[in-house]
Amino acid sequence: MxxxxxxxxxxxxxxxxxxxxxxxxxxxxxxxxxxxxxxxxxxxxxxxxxxxxxxxxxxxxxxxxxxxxxxxxxxxxxxxxxxxxxxxxxxxxxxxxxxxxxxxxxxxxxxxxxxxxxxxxxxxxxxxxxxxxxxxxxxxxxxxxxxxxxxxxxxxxxxxxxxxxxxxxxxxxxxxxxxxxxxxxxxxxxxxxxxxxxxxxxxxxxxxxxxxxxxxxxxxxxxxxxxxxxxxxxxxxxxxxxxxxxxxxxxxxxxxxxxxxxxxxxxxxxxxxxxxxxxxxxxxxxxxxxxxxxxxxxxxxxxxxxxxxxxxxxxxxxxxxxxxxxxxxxxxxxxTHYANPKLEMAMANSPAAITADPAECSFQFNPTGTTKFTSSCDIAKQVMANNSASYSTIPASAGAVTKVKIGDQEIESYNAKGLAPDELKAKDAAFKKSIREALDAAGYPAKADPxxxxxxxxxxxxxxxxxxxxxxxxxxxxxxxxxxxxxxxxxxxxxxxxxxxxxxxxxxxxxxxxxxxxxxxxxxxxxxxxxxxxxxxxxxxxxxxxxxxxxxxxxx
Missing domain, CATH: 1.20.1250.20 (MFS general substrate transporter like domains)
Structure with missing residues (x-):
């Protein structure tokens, strides 16, 4: 005791x-x-x-x-x-x-x-x-x-x-x-x-x-x-x-x-x-x-x-x-409010959404570094995550190519499977550029403003x-x-x-x-x-x- x-x-x-x-x-x-x-x-x-x-x-x-x-x-x-x-x-x-x-x-x-x-x-x-x-x-x-x-x-x-x-x-x-x-x-x-x-x-x-x-x-x-x-x-x-x-x-x-x-x-x-x-x-x-x-x-x-x-x-x-x-x-x-108010404002005023076939979307976790995310859904989610952009996910019909909506703009993703290296590189660069431009237009900052x-x-x-x-x-x-x-x-x-x-x-x-x-x-x-x-x-x-x-x- x-x-x-x-x-x-x-x-x-x-x-x-x-x-x-x-x-x-x-x-x-x-x-x-x-x-x-x-x-x-x-x-x-x-x-x-x-x-x-x-x-x-x-x-x-x-x-x-x-x-x-x-x-x-x-x-x-x-x-x-x-x-x-x-x-x-x-x-x-x-x-x-x-x-x-x-x-x-x-x-x-x-x-x-x-x-x-x-x-x-x-x-x-x-x-x-x-x-x-x-x-x-x-x-x-x-x-x-x-x-x-x-x-x-x-x-x-x-x-x-x-x-x-x-x-x-x-x-x-x-x-x-x-x-x-x-x-x-x-x-x-x-x-x-x-x-x-x-x-x-x-x-x-x-x-x-x-x-x-x-x-x-x-x-x-x-x-x-x-x-x-x-x-x-x-x-x-x-x-x-x-x-x-x-x-x-x-x-x-x-x-x-x-x-x-x-x-x-x-x-x-x-x-x-x-x-x-x-x-x-x-x-x-x-x-x-x-x-x-x-x-x-x-x-x-x-x-x-x-x-x-x-x-x-x-x-x-x-x-x-x-x-x-x-x-x-x-x-x-x-x-978020005090460190990056522009991001908070953008998420409130121009919400983003991904419309995708649920069967195309994988868990975004790659512990070995060897998995290649090639579906249009996985690619879209990865690019949005790298840009710190929150989004909602809307189910699409089977086989549909994923689309990303940011404010009033809509960008179509792409499937990377089977693409030649040069074509893949070009599509990847173009998609990332389109997403970044849409985020910029909607007020999503690439970096916090000091x-x-x-x-x-x-x-x-x-x-x-x-x-x-x-x-x-x-x-x-x-x-x-x-x-x-x-x-x-x-x-x-x-x-x-x-x-x-x-x-x-x-x-x-x-x-x-x-x-x-x-x-x-x-x-x-x-x-x-x-x-x-x-x-x-x-x-x-x-x-x-x-x-x-x-x-x-x-x-x-």
Whole structure:
């Protein structure tokens, strides 16, 4: 039974250890997020053999590859962390992560070595994902086991800040490098943030060598109570497995989609949908992160007072409400209004529609990059999606060639199957030109007008998105640590965390953009995080128990 535990001050040595752990983790997240922040450029460098739309989706999938393997890293490094110690596992993960990031900066492009370039890139992303799979559980466990009772939410929230801190640091380095290299940034300047990570790696290794082992782990080791089979003990026994499943579906899945929507999807939405230039979008997001990031500690500390559960569930509820599109309080509708008002006006005054035979229309998702969309419907949808133009779909009779209506103009698409290369190229260019001219005539902007961007309101909206993420994420490390016994804590909490953040969250940009391309509505991708967060809200409210007064040292 949980009992109230008196808070005791943390020693200077313990604060030093937690600071060192958090700082090292910032560097590790910096390495991981560089790729996401530069996804559009990486698409051109390593997937240039594909059309622009497929290249960007493929780049997002390569980004997601690192997330997909994270649960496997959680199993490998979680087991090591529970068997040989938290400190030594830290050293291995940072070396793999930093080394892989440095190599990405040196990797030849598709133009230089062909298909080998994306193959090596994806392999490096998977190595990064494996390393990160062992990182979070170790950091959260390590900090929590150094924290005094009654202050665990506050102290572990610093670990939660490291992910956003890493993203912020990556954005700052990118902005500085853009200024330094100018027009050459897209050519070779993008490599600099990856290459300089070798310096961060050296600092991180030095920091982690100076840390002491977790007192809880030392106590377990001295008493001979270490688990000899943490994986089978965590997932092979129902009493532990059911807690793992509750952690995944009642906490982490919803937290993950809120976090990735609020930071990564928001950034992609600005650049890919609203056509805000990359430099401006990164700067606006960096400012929002400065405003929102301290709230990790605010909500972590609040969870020490009122409980972890009400803070996390409150964040999920608010996010679901504020994500719902086409409402006055919809955050993404308001982002469109303040970042690209011309696009909003054009969609309202000159709505677009595609009239097509439903049998001709495929799901606009190409995970291998090899599928060629040749039907008139698929071609029309792809061109409209690349121009960030929302549209409705009207069924046509069987066999009819797809037509695109924009305002008062109607453009007929074409079927690419069987066309000679020269003819295909000419038809493609003519169709794209016709669509762009019709969009221009109807007031659809090719790019957001910098003079019309309300910078203040965009930063406010982005900051709200970040704060929603801090509300559901800030107390997460504390509650996950408190749910599991010391002997299998690293393994047990790592797997649900990385399935949630690696699969539910990491795949969010790819899934959401594919949904937008298929449905034709720029807001349609939001239904993915809304549904997942709603599921977690219901399960968490009904089945997750409050843990803030649990004594983790008594949980052998």
């Amino acid at each position: 949980s009992t109230a535990i008196k808070a005791v001050p943390m020693s200077a040595e313990e604060r030093k250890v937690i600071f060192a752990s958090s700082l090292g983790t910032v560097f590790e997240w910096y390495d991981f997020f560089l790729y996401g922040s530069l996804a559009a450029i990486i698409a051109k460098q390593f997937f240039s053999g594909l059309d622009a739309g497929s290249a960007f989706i493929f780049a997002l999938l390569a980004f997601a590859a690192g997330f997909i393997v994270r649960p496997f890293g959680a199993l490998v490094f979680g087991r090591l962390g529970d068997m040989i110690g938290r400190k030594y596992t830290f050293l291995v993960t940072i070396l793999i992560m930093g080394g892989s990031t440095f190599v990405v900066g040196c990797l030849p492009s598709y133009a230089s070595i062909g298909v080998l370039a994306p193959v090596i890139l994806i392999a490096l992303r998977m190595l990064q994902g494996l390393a990160l799979g062992g990182e979070y559980g170790g950091a959260a466990t390590y900090v929590a086991e150094h924290s005094p009772n009654g202050k665990r939410g506050a102290y572990t929230s610093w670990i939660q800040m490291t992910a956003t801190g890493g993203l912020f640091l990556s954005l700052l380095v990118i902005l500085f490098t853009r200024e330094l290299t100018g027009a050459d940034f897209d050519v070779w300047g993008w490599r600099i943030p990856f290459i300089v990570s070798i310096v961060l790696l050296g600092i991180s290794v030095w920091i982690r060598l100076s840390m002491s082992e977790s007192p809880a782990f030392q106590k377990m080791k001295a008493e001979g109570k270490l688990s000899k089979a943490p994986i089978s003990e965590s997932f092979g026994q129902w009493k532990n497995l059911k807690v793992v499943l509750l952690a995944l579906f009642g906490l982490v899945a919803g937290q993950a989609v809120i976090w990735y929507t609020g930071q990564f999807y928001a950034l992609f939405y600005l650049t890919q949908v609203l056509k805000v230039d990359g430099k401006t979008a990164n700067l606006l997001m960096a400012l929002a992160l400065v405003i929102g990031t301290p709230f990790f500690v605010v909500f972590g500390s609040l969870s020490d007072r009122i409980g972890r559960k009400p803070v996390i569930m409150g964040g999920l509820l608010l996010a679901v409400i504020l994500y719902i599109p086409n409402t006055p309080i919809s955050l993404f509708n308001n982002l 003079a019309q961007i309300n910078m203040v309101m965009v930063v406010v909206l982005l900051a709200i998105l970040v704060i929603l993420a801090t509300m559901s994420y800030g107390p997460l490390a504390a509650i996950l640590v408190e749910m599991f016994p010391t002997r299998i804590r690293y393994t047990s909490m790592s797997l649900p965390y990385h399935i949630g953040n690696g699969w539910f969250g990491g795949l969010l940009p790819t899934i959401s953009f594919a949904l937008v391309a298929q449905n034709g509505n720029i807001y349609y991708g939001l239904w993915y995080p809304i549904i997942i967060a709603s599921m977690t809200l219901v399960i968490g409210t009904l089945f997750i128990r409050e843990t803030k007064n649990v004594d983790i040292y008594s949980r052998d």
